[in-house]
Amino acid sequence: xDVVVVGGGPNGLMLACxxxxxxxxxxxxxxxxxxxxxPRSNGLVGQVVRMVDRxxxxxxxxxxxxxxxxxxxxxxxAAMPLNLGLLDDSPIHTLPVPELKTVQVLEERAAExxxxxxxxxxxxxxxxxxxxxxxxxxxxxxxxxxLRAGYVxxxxxxxxxxxxxxGIGFPGITYDRSTSRSAHAVVPHDWLDPATGAxxxxxxxxxxxxxxxxxxxxxxxYAPLPGLPPLVTTVEWDQxxxxxxxxxxxxxxxxxxxxxxxxxxxxxxxxxxHVLRRINGxxxxxxxxxxxxxxxxxxxxxxxxxxxxxxxxxxxxxxxNLGWKLASAIRGGTDVLDTYETxxxxxxxxxxxxxxxxxxxxxxxxxxxxxxxxxxxxxxQPGVVRVLADLxxxxxxxxPVADGTHPLTGWPAPDLDLHTPDGTIRLAELIRAAKPLLIxxxxxxxxxxxxxxxxxxxxxxxxxxxxxRPDSYxxxxxxxxxxxxxxxxxxxxQWFGAPVNA
Ligand SMILES: Cc1cc2nc3c(=O)[nH]c(=O)nc-3n(C[C@H](O)[C@H](O)[C@H](O)COP(=O)(O)OP(=O)(O)OC[C@H]3O[C@@H](n4cnc5c(N)ncnc54)[C@H](O)[C@@H]3O)c2cc1C
Numbered sequence: 001x002d003v004v005v006v007g008g009g010p011n012g013l014m015l016a017c018x019x020x021x022x023x024x025x026x027x028x029x030x031x032x033x034x035x036x037x038x039p040r041s042n043g044l045v046g047q048v049v050r051m052v053d054r055x056x057x058x059x060x061x062x063x064x065x066x067x068x069x070x071x072x073x074x075x076x077x078a079a080m081p082l083n084l085g086l087l088d089d090s091p092i093h094t095l096p097v098p099e100l101k102t103v104q105v106l107e108e109r110a111a112e113x114x115x116x117x118x119x120x121x122x123x124x125x126x127x128x129x130x131x132x133x134x135x136x137x138x139x140x141x142x143x144x145x146x147l148r149a150g151y152v153x154x155x156x157x158x159x160x161x162x163x164x165x166x167g168i169g170f171p172g173i174t175y176d177r178s179t180s181r182s183a184h185a186v187v188p189h190d191w192l193d194p195a196t197g198a199x200x201x202x203x204x205x206x207x208x209x210x211x212x213x214x215x216x217x218x219x220x221x222y223a224p225l226p227g228l229p230p231l232v233t234t235v236e237w238d239q240x241x242x243x244x245x246x247x248x249x250x251x252x253x254x255x256x257x258x259x260x261x262x263x264x265x266x267x268x269x270x271x272x273x274h275v276l277r278r279i280n281g282x283x284x285x286x287x288x289x290x291x292x293x294x295x296x297x298x299x300x301x302x303x304x305x306x307x308x309x310x311x312x313x314x315x316x317x318x319x320x321n322l323g324w325k326l327a328s329a330i331r332g333g334t335d336v337l338d339t340y341e342t343x344x345x346x347x348x349x350x351x352x353x354x355x356x357x358x359x360x361x362x363x364x365x366x367x368x369x370x371x372x373x374x375x376x377x378x379x380x381q382p383g384v385v386r387v388l389a390d391l392x393x394x395x396x397x398x399x400p401v402a403d404g405t406h407p408l409t410g411w412p413a414p415d416l417d418l419h420t421p422d423g424t425i426r427l428a429e430l431i432r433a434a435k436p437l438l439i440x441x442x443x444x445x446x447x448x449x450x451x452x453x454x455x456x457x458x459x460x461x462x463x464x465x466x467x468x469r470p471d472s473y474x475x476x477x478x479x480x481x482x483x484x485x486x487x488x489x490x491x492x493x494q495w496f497g498a499p500v501n502a
Pocket of ligand 1: 007158313
């Protein structure tokens with residue numbers, strides 16, 4: 001067996017899809033017999049939305065025709081509005097979709113592509129040697145069996161048995177001062193502003209949908225999600241710990257402490273499960289390595305962030321980065337596996353800044369209030385909004401490149417419309433098969449590279465040629481009328497080696 005992926009959450013399943021596109025059929029071990037119905041993320045935010053479009057999954061996840069449109073309205077950072085309308089080109093894309101649906105769509109897609117998904121199978125032991133990894137698995141009838149794999153990927157959540165078995169540390173901090181409470185709840189109609197959808201809070205003013213507010217008592221947000229009851233959330237500091245089950249009365253009392261008003265929320269009717277949750281504290285941690293020998297980590301197994309909202313943006317892109325590299329190494333192509341960590345770990349490190357800066361700006365106290373006022377003034381400047389929007393989207397870290405390389409190299413390929421003799425096609429649609437691609441935009445149209453498919457086209461860009469990796473990142477680019485073929489050939493060899501047929 002080539003690869004076993006442990007964990008059939010969104011990131012493990014995304015990796016299974018990528019491996020299968022790369023010509024390798026992975027086995028996915030998932031201990032749950034069916035996908036968890038516990039509500040978690042409500043959607044995808046950032047670069048990952050462009051990436052799912054580049055795999056033909058945007059329509060399935062959103063239920064809408066593509067392409068995804070950038071958010072040119074408002075987003076938030078630490079309960080402060082980020083006016084994306086100040087930017088010419090907003091980098092933030094959002095795709096509202098409950099995590100359960102993301103898992104279902106990815107599981108269906110992975111199975112279509114030939115991945116073997118074993119539900120009800122739990123990894124209980126893992127030992128690696130130079131030639132492979134031996135896994136002990138408990139099956140649905142509690143019988144145990146052994147599997148031998150060339151590589152194992154832990155996509156098995158923050159507690160990651162794979163990470164522990166591989167002896168990989170998970171340093172970081174546990175933040176224990178905050179208590180977050182959330183509930184799906186119904187609010188009386190006359191509390192809602194039909195024009196803006198805002199929650200009208202007497203004595204406080206309107207709370208706009210999806211734009212959290214901070215008060216002296218904590219934070220509050222109101223999120224009327226499509227197809228679901230509105231989600232109300234509070235965050236408070238230094239609350240007494242409680243082991244009692246969370247109740248709607250506790251939610252009401254918490255809202256009152258934060259907003260100073262009794263908001264008459266009621267339990268929703270209709271099919272659940274509905275959120276009614278209390279979370280004390282949180283962890284911000286990044287694995288000290290993403291690889292140990294034949295074992296890799298993706299998603300929450302590799303990183304978690306207390307001020308969340310980014311887990312899937314990072315995790316699904318980890319999977320897209322690792323999938324083609326692992327498939328290439330298994331199929332005898334170039335081994336570029338070590339670049340997985342050098343490319344992806346700095347992005348998790350950067351997300352620590354995102355998470356901790358938000359936590360600091362939300363914390364109680366007059367000092368923070370002063371800092372927020374100043375920050376609010378800075379947020380009227382487009383340059384500041386740009387920096388934060390790129391940070392939120394995960395669009396501000398370039399993969400490592402040599403000095404002097406073309407400015408597009410190391411970034412995801414731009415969203416171009418390509419005019420070919422057969423018609424106009426979006427670049428996102430051309431790269432769904434996850435193969436390397438040379439886009440020849442020269443007048444002569446005579447570029448070529450061994451084993452690499454070439455598309456000859458014109459497009460509204462200064463570049464005259466782009467070599468894309470299967471994850472749609474630019475491996476090489478040129479703006480010369482006659483691009484340097486030797487340079488192109490060297491880059492092809494560096495990333496893809498000798499041509500290998502999937
Ligand atoms: C309340 C909440 C709200 C969130 N909101 C957001 C948000 O708005 N945006 C966002 O991006 N992220 C959000 N997140 C984070 C997001 O849910 C996670 O980043 C995401 O679920 C991680 O996916 P994963 O595939 O890495 O891990 P998981 O989804 O945790 O999947 C891991 C899988 O591994 C399986 N497993 C574990 N051990 C074994 C074993 N020994 N053998 C076999 N299988 C095993 C588990 O059963 C599980 O199915 C939220 C999380 C929570 C809890």
